[in-house]
Amino acid sequence: MYHQNYKAKIILVLGFIFFFMGSHLNAQSTKKRALKRYERATYLYSQGMHEEALLFLDEAIDVDASFFEAYMLKSQIYEKSKDWKRAEQSVIKALDARPQKRQQWLESLVRVTFRSGNYNKAFEVLQEGDKFEDWSMKDQLLAQSVHYAREAFNDPTVIHPTVLDGNVNSEESEYYPALYASGDRMIFTREVEYPGKPFGQEDFYEAELVDDAWLMVRSLSEINTIRNEGAPSIRGDGRILVFTACAGVDGSYGNRVGVGSCDLFQSVYDVKSAQYDEASNLVALNSSGWESQPALSADGQSLFFVRAFRSKQTNEVVQDIYLTERNEFGDWRKAIRLPDIINSKGREENPFLHPDGESLFFASDGLPGMGGMDLFVSRKQSDGSWSVPENLGYPINTDGDENSLQVFGDGRKAIFATDREKTGNLDLWQFELPEAVSANAVALWTGAVFDSESKKPVDAKVRVLDADGAVLSAQRSNPDDGQFTLSFSSDENVIIQVEHPEFAFFSTMLIGGKDLDSFVSIALDRLQVGMTMTLRDVRFEKSSANLENSFQPELEQLAKTMLQSEIRIKIIGHTDSDGTLENNLKLSSLRAESVAHFLEDRGVNRSRMELKGLGAAVPIASNETDIGKALNRRTEIVVIN
Structure with a gap:
């Protein structure tokens, strides 16, 4: 019985491999010992035992150095583990062993050469294909990426990334930073060991910038649980936190209530206790699918996030960026998928809207780039549309995956997570964005609204408008201390309005942000x-x-x-x-x-x-x-x- 099942699985796996290779022929080797080891490798591959399969493939190749199918299966295994350099080497050896198949498999060679970061060689292989009369690239995105990456690689942007000073980075991984609009505080994710768990535990921590060094302040113990909390996002003043929590292997959310596999939750900062309150599920935004990677606007009126689900038509996973905005009552409206100019046929993730309210940074593998997930920026236009996304360039983007980007209020300094010093250990680094892909510098208008007679804080509507009356940012002052924090482009003349139905309104014009006081107290007179x-x-x-x-x-x-x-x-x-x-x-x-x-x-x-x-x-x-x-x-x- 075992032998029959084994043979059946061999046939199924071989069928898949031959379909992948565009051939329905059996593996071709004149040496039985090589074929037996190859068959054993295909079985192990079908069981997910990739390392063991590679050992048998190596043995098959030792017996028959021209075993084309063995090399190609090795390449496929390496692709799955994103070991692109070995995948490239395997395809090259396969085509050296069977030169007559070069035209048929040229696109595969372009792909693995490109993904290994060998951009000039990938371009040469692409040009080689143009010499064949009946050959053309089926994957046009790959062809566009090869052209883009070669040009970007040969004309790199000059950046000088440095690891953050201070004690934020550790032997554990730190990633997904969420900056305050002031740029002097942040919340980030750290993966820590947890007793009794076979894998890391994700928790939130807060840090502040002191004398150019990022120092740990505290663990967000009121939010952290024995389950994972990930991808934090905060309003510019840090008083609203939106994050992702996911169901465990048992399908439950622990002491939280969930809707789908991963949901968005919100917590409001309590000024009196100096802690975040109990998180609530953003039910209006969550679905039976996967919602994650939230990105609050600086004023807290807009929320970008990523939604993933399996398409009923194609059965493929669709992963796009969505946007919701608050209505007049402060509730979130139905989320709308961003247009196709942002969302490609690939995956989009990790959105971040700069405090200028215009520059949307995000990661995508569906737009021409350097390979993997690349970072892009798109600008919101005056009519509400989005500009064509611009790749941040090389070496900000590489042949690997880039994400977790946050940009400071000056529009130039950025912070991101990378494991470039120690593979597998993500740390937080910073660098300066090139001017061409930077955001607009912003000024912060921070203050408090209070009753001129009682001196008690007032829960007022505070808005920043442009000269034509369009709302640039808006927020309600906190009822406990009257405070607010709003941002606007530092070179823009704006109108500031504060209003409450029981008080006389406040209105003034600010000429840019150069002479802006660090903190403004606004006294309202009761009507x-x-x-x-x-x-x-x-x-x-x-x-x-x-x-x-x-x-x-x-x-x-x-x-x-x-x-x-x-x-x-x-x-x-x-x-x-x-x-x-x-x-x-x-x-x-x-x-x-x-x-x-x-x-x-x-x-x-x-x-x-x-x-x-x-x-x-x-x-x-x-x-x-x-x-x-x-x-x-x-x-x-x-x-x-």
Whole structure:
């Protein structure tokens, strides 16, 4: 019975190998001893005993040095273990033994030569194929990659990667860093030994940057369990943590509740306890498949992640990047697959959105590259589309797999995981990105919102807008301490808005990020009868009562405040002293009227507004200077009941 099963498995495996080789002929060797060892090797291969199979293949080749099929099976085994150099050597020996098969197997030689990092040789083999009249590459991605890799290899980018200073790296593997937007703290994954487990245990740790050295702060004991936690991602201020947890071999999640094989979980940082709270399953995003490698935007409003599942049509595993965004209630919307310009026919993984909100870094093996998983960057366009991904180049990308990339706020310095010093032991390193593939430098706007009277923190909506009113980043200030952290491009003029329905709004413009205070305290005045709100950024046409046809940040906030409350207001227009008394009174009255029309257009009932123009009668600064005149040209909003 054993003999029959053994023979049946030999036939099945040989059939697979011959299909792989494009031939239905039996293995060809004139020496029976070689054939017997080859048959034994195919059986061992079918049982997953690859090392043992290689021993018998070597014995077969010792007997028959021209045994083509034995060399090709060796190549296949080496490919499975990603030992590309030995795979290349085996194919070369096979084709040397059977030169007449060279054209038939030329594409295989291109593939293994390319994957071994022998880019110039792969290009030569590809060119050799062009000499055959009836030959063409079936794998066009491979052909494109050979051309790209040869050019990149011969014109490498100059980078100087260095291992992180400090005590973060250890004899264990460290990987998947998650940087705070400030660039001085991070959470990372470490694989540690765990008693009673035959393999490593993944846990989270936190580190901070002190005098250019990364020092361990603590283990995230409130998150870590005896099961694996992986791929952490944090909001820019570190106060929201999204990570991956997977079911164990028993199919359970331990003390967590799961949906699929691997799920996304979220935990919120508790300011009072200085720990993350109990993680909850992001049920709306998880499926029966595999969700992992989350990437929160710096403001926490967007979440990229990787989803993998087996296609019902092809039975192949599909692995793509998805995006979800929060709705007005703070809940995650249905995740949408990123377009084909990002997601290829291969695998995409490890997304990271830089705090500039535009530069999406990710890894892919389905785009032209150096082999394996390469790192790419795509830019979000003004219309919401994504640019064609750009390969980060050689030697950032190599013939191996690259991932775990994070980029600091300056857009140039990057951190990644590599085992280039000791194979199998990943450590965290850093380097500077070439300018062509760098992100935009960002400024951080960090502060706290509080009640001007009680001094208690306020849970307010804080937003950064561009000049046209598009939201660049948004966040709610923390109800426990009022703090927020938002980022924007450091060379961009932005509008800052803070609002809460029970308080007068705050609005200001920042000219780039050069003179930005490290921490800003914003005191909000509670809405009450008799209070006055001074609007300094109502944009009128020059010497006219007509509003400019542009975004009006303060008026938009005023309209929102009135629609969220029942207050009545008096709109008072003021001018500087230029012009006659009569003209200034008329201009200020007409400008108050224009403001009222704006509010009406936004849905505010006219009966809730009174109007008055005071011209230059009530200055708040000297009209002898341009600065004073600018302060006097204002619109005041008085709450009357």
